[in-house]
Amino acid sequence: MAPKPDVSEERKDQILEAATRVFTQRGFDDARMDDIVAESGLSKGAIYWYFDSKEAIIVAILDRIFYWETAHIQKNISSDLGAAKQLELFVQASIEEMHKIEPLMPLFFDFWTRSLRNPTINQAIKRYYQLFLEIIEPIIQQGISTGEFRPVDVKQSAMTIGAALEGTILMWAYFPKIIDFDKQFRITLDILLQGLVANELTSVRD
Amino acid sequence: MAPKPDVSEERKDQILEAATRVFTQRGFDDARMDDIVAESGLSKGAIYWYFDSKEAIIVAILDRIFYWETAHIQKNISSDLGAAKQLELFVQASIEEMHKIEPLMPLFFDFWTRSLRNPTINQAIKRYYQLFLEIIEPIIQQGISTGEFRPVDVKQSAMTIGAALEGTILMWAYFPKIIDFDKQFRITLDILLQGLVANELTSVRD
Amino acid sequence: MAPKPDVSEERKDQILEAATRVFTQRGFDDARMDDIVAESGLSKGAIYWYFDSKEAIIVAILDRIFYWETAHIQKNISSDLGAAKQLELFVQASIEEMHKIEPLMPLFFDFWTRSLRNPTINQAIKRYYQLFLEIIEPIIQQGISTGEFRPVDVKQSAMTIGAALEGTILMWAYFPKIIDFDKQFRITLDILLQGLVANELTSVRD
Amino acid sequence: MAPKPDVSEERKDQILEAATRVFTQRGFDDARMDDIVAESGLSKGAIYWYFDSKEAIIVAILDRIFYWETAHIQKNISSDLGAAKQLELFVQASIEEMHKIEPLMPLFFDFWTRSLRNPTINQAIKRYYQLFLEIIEPIIQQGISTGEFRPVDVKQSAMTIGAALEGTILMWAYFPKIIDFDKQFRITLDILLQGLVANELTSVRD
DNA sequence: GATGAATGAGGATTCATTCAT
DNA sequence: TATGAATGAATCCTCATTCAT
Missing domain, CATH: 1.10.357.10 (Tetracycline Repressor, domain 2)
Incomplete structure (x- = not known):
């Protein structure tokens, strides 16, 4: 079986881009993790897999x-x-x-x-x-x-x-x-x- | 009977000064209404008597x-x-x-x-x-x-x-x-x- | 000086009529004492002078x-x-x-x-x-x-x-x-x- | 890995049954969300995960x-x-x-x-x-x-x-x-x- | 009698974070 | 890796009631 390609960077990009859109539109404090989840198309768990916290994303x-x-x-x-x-x-x-x-x-x-x-x-x-x-x-x-x-x-x-x-x-x-x-x-x-x-x-x- | 002196401006000042201290120190989003209550020496109700919301205060x-x-x-x-x-x-x-x-x-x-x-x-x-x-x-x-x-x-x-x-x-x-x-x-x-x-x-x- | 006419009943009527209008429109639980105050044209204190509580009015x-x-x-x-x-x-x-x-x-x-x-x-x-x-x-x-x-x-x-x-x-x-x-x-x-x-x-x- | 069984209907039942008991006993307005939480054995968050509001529950x-x-x-x-x-x-x-x-x-x-x-x-x-x-x-x-x-x-x-x-x-x-x-x-x-x-x-x- | 500013316990709801699967 | 249901502390705000004047 071929080694699973590392999608880490790709996922992080995906999250940061989604988060950027969300933060830009609603501001850090008004933005919800769920907004980022929705915008990224990933799951809550995935977000937290790649980033420890909302602050870490910021x-x-x-x-x-x-x-x-x-x-x-x-x-x-x-x-x-x-x-x-x-x-x-x-x-x-x-x-x-x-x-x-x-x-x-x-x-x-x-x-x-x-x-x-x-x-x-x-x-x-x-x-x-x-x-x-x-x-x-x-x-x-x-x-x-x-x-x-x-x-x-x-x-x-x-x-x-x-x-x-x-x-x-x-x-x-x-x-x-x-x-x-x-x-x-x-x-x-x-x-x-x-x-x-x-x-x-x-x-x-x- | 002496008419009750209007203290509303005084109270508003009191609240705004307290809020200014709190907001300056903790930032608007991290500031809690209870902080302003404590800092102002007034009650929660009094704050809301004079200001409709936290946003109204800022x-x-x-x-x-x-x-x-x-x-x-x-x-x-x-x-x-x-x-x-x-x-x-x-x-x-x-x-x-x-x-x-x-x-x-x-x-x-x-x-x-x-x-x-x-x-x-x-x-x-x-x-x-x-x-x-x-x-x-x-x-x-x-x-x-x-x-x-x-x-x-x-x-x-x-x-x-x-x-x-x-x-x-x-x-x-x-x-x-x-x-x-x-x-x-x-x-x-x-x-x-x-x-x-x-x-x-x-x-x-x- | 003529004895002050007793306005008690009149006031009570005034309050109950106002309260009836308010309650009819908003329901008992959604109605606020302040609504009754406003509707009656009296003061908060006056309401409580004639009725002990909201429940008493009901x-x-x-x-x-x-x-x-x-x-x-x-x-x-x-x-x-x-x-x-x-x-x-x-x-x-x-x-x-x-x-x-x-x-x-x-x-x-x-x-x-x-x-x-x-x-x-x-x-x-x-x-x-x-x-x-x-x-x-x-x-x-x-x-x-x-x-x-x-x-x-x-x-x-x-x-x-x-x-x-x-x-x-x-x-x-x-x-x-x-x-x-x-x-x-x-x-x-x-x-x-x-x-x-x-x-x-x-x-x-x- | 066995797929996680869908417990959402079960949970909803659990909440609605608890809420029914609470509402029946105390009435909708006197009932507290915390009563439902306690009665259901779930957490506050779980209640709100399945129902948007108290009104939605009734x-x-x-x-x-x-x-x-x-x-x-x-x-x-x-x-x-x-x-x-x-x-x-x-x-x-x-x-x-x-x-x-x-x-x-x-x-x-x-x-x-x-x-x-x-x-x-x-x-x-x-x-x-x-x-x-x-x-x-x-x-x-x-x-x-x-x-x-x-x-x-x-x-x-x-x-x-x-x-x-x-x-x-x-x-x-x-x-x-x-x-x-x-x-x-x-x-x-x-x-x-x-x-x-x-x-x-x-x-x-x- | 009357006022209305002040009280503060209480309550619905939110949301970052966790964790069993 | 990934999921998403579940958690519960935290928070803003409400509003019946009080009481000094």
Whole structure:
């Protein structure tokens, strides 16, 4: 008899995809395990065979999303390019990613809320943002070194860029019809770059 | 006989303050009505006498916060001042407000999450952000008119500023030890202003 | 100062009328004291000033209805008339009473159910039925004595008549559109009288 | 591995029997789900696994009783017999059924009361009474055709018989010690038959 | 007499999780 | 592996009744 093929990963995918749909639609707390059972087409026992608890499913979903996201973040933007150009490329890539996970937005709100009381989720999000900043920082650093950017504080400036992008996503969740996401991202980048590039004014403040 | 003094506002405050403490600490979904009962020092019946449901309580809390916040947002920043200066003052005022509601941050995550499925909460937050933008826009408009700022798109630029500030708050929730809130806000403002002020470079791109 | 007029009875009426409306519409168990408060236009305290409990109100309503009903039952149907004629008059009077309390029918169901566990209500209903039978019995007795009726068992025959009328009311509650109440009552009386009057057949059986 | 035997019908029976005992004893509104849990020997969850709500349980009980009753009502009383004889047999069968459901009488009061506000219960009872009438009507019809009965209105006469029997049950609930159920049923039948059979008197009235 | 805010025991229902099969 | 019936602690909310004013 041929060894039974391992369907573990397949089943887990099946469950996580079903759970993602359910969570997206009803929110973590309003979603019922039975909803996931129904949506997945599996049985209650099967769900619990692959995942210890509802919370474990939530964490697994987060892991997948962030693993996937992380894998796609361009870590190796060629430093041959100018810093501004690199940031542009990075923002461009971010926009593309954003559009891919757009339908999952509701999940992120739940993750944010849950991260306050679930250390695992908190760590995952933190790591993700960290990674995000770790890409921006060297670019800014390069920009300053080459004189392309003003001698700003690298970490704080990176944080400003990251915050501006994250904030745009948040605002967009409330004004999806008003905000043209791509355009807004580019406008924001434009202003930020203008604020970073070196010119005779070192600071607007006296 | 002295007329019985109306204590209903007092009671509502009592309940909302207790609920705020409970929700902040345990999150809306993990909070139990009994926690609020215990924390408020009132009875179960009294809570339900003043509020129809647990959900009604969180809506009332949001209303109070936003009513209070809204009342304190400086709408009348003197237009005698330069646009950059006005933005500075606005950010300064925002920082001060932020510090006042800092302990309530966990609640905002709950608000964000619940706003996806509770239209009342959604509207309240939307209105608040709207108000926020409506203060920034005229300042930018003035800056452009006087030539102090580049001829940027007013609405989109206001959104950039708003998003940057909101995003900073979000990031700060994850890196409270790393981010010096006040400094970060000011750095961000500095970069944004640099990006808005008029100078020979119209755009860093191309 | 003129002595304050006693409004007790007036208030009690006010409460009982409101309660009757509420109970009729929602049933005893689904009705809330607050419904009665609202319907009566009085305060919670006032209700409890005049009645000790919800159950007391129910009993009071029953008492009023049965007192009123009882008072209207024709006890002194002239025995100068034939027994059949007397029964006819009695049924005629019953029909008229029925129409008066028709809107209260739902209450009777509640009374019936409650009488199983509330001795006071049970006694009241029992007394009422007893009274009913006590009117019919002498008529039948008279009919037998005068030879107008067959020598049936008086008590059991009275019960048959009473049961037929009560049963008609019950059926009518389920088939209000099919049953013409007045006609049905008269048909039933007709058959019963036919069954009671003396004729050569003493019994249809054997 | 032997397939797990389907115990769902068994469980439902178990629950409905326990609930019947509880409802009979305490009445629907006074009965607590915990009483049913205790009486059934199952868990709270099991009860709710099989029935959606307390209301659903009483509906199911009614359904079973009426289904069983309906199945036992003799629809095929041989028309070779005389109409009077058929009615006798029918009443005899009814008496036997009555004795079987005698302990459930208290439930019927709850059914009657709830039928006012629960369409499902209302329909069930209506259907049952309808069925009852549909058995009596053809017998009367036959009696009239053969000249055994007077030319009475079939539907109304059937209603009279049905009402008399139902009414007897109702009265008996109040005078269980006074009424000898079987005898009373037979007396009633006797009078009704006497009222239906043809003889020279067409009507007792004038 | 009258008010209505306050009480709190009680109750129906939910739902994550378990486990015998 | 997989099933789904069974568990029962937990939870929100109700509502008859009370009582200070």
